[in-house]
Amino acid sequence: MASKNVVTITDANFKTEVLDSPQPVMVDFWATWCGPCRAIAPLVDQLADDYVGRAKIGKVDVDSNMKIAGEYGISSIPTLMVFKGGQVVEQIIGGRPKPAMAALIDKHL
Numbered sequence: 001m002a003s004k005n006v007v008t009i010t011d012a013n014f015k016t017e018v019l020d021s022p023q024p025v026m027v028d029f030w031a032t033w034c035g036p037c038r039a040i041a042p043l044v045d046q047l048a049d050d051y052v053g054r055a056k057i058g059k060v061d062v063d064s065n066m067k068i069a070g071e072y073g074i075s076s077i078p079t080l081m082v083f084k085g086g087q088v089v090e091q092i093i094g095g096r097p098k099p100a101m102a103a104l105i106d107k108h109l
Contacts, residue, residue: 002041005048007058011067017058019086024108025056026101029072029079031063036095037078043098047105055105084108 009017009027018025028044030037048057062069062077072081072088082090082104090104 003045003048005052005057006045007048007056009058009060009065009068011065014060014065014068017056018083021056021083023054023056024082024084024089024105025058026105027081027083028057028059029062029069029074029077029081030059031061031077033063034077040078040095040101043101046098047101050102051105054109080104082108 007017018027026047028037028040030041032038044057044059051057060068062074072079076093078095079091079093080096080101081088089108092100092104
């Protein structure tokens with residue numbers, strides 16, 4: 001079950017939800033057919049719950065939102081990007097344990 005705290009990010013709301021956010025935003029670029037994406041999904045959900053009020057956690061389905069995926073050069077998934085002040089400040093490609101993902105966010109709180 002997905003966390004209610006994970007924001008669904010689309011081409012249409014990317015600017016509002018990510019670039020204009022006053023909080024740091026970790027974006028998970030993923031797809032339904034991606035095994036590693038499904039493997040880290042529960043960790044992303046946990047992070048969304050852990051960081052309520054401090055950081056935003058969102059997901060972009062690259063198959064449905066090709067414009068944003070293309071703009072950020074997403075060629076491998078999962079790709080996790082942390083945005084702060086409208087800029088990418090961290091990026092990792094591939095699955096990582098929860099503490100490694102949390103460390104990406106913690107550096108920008």
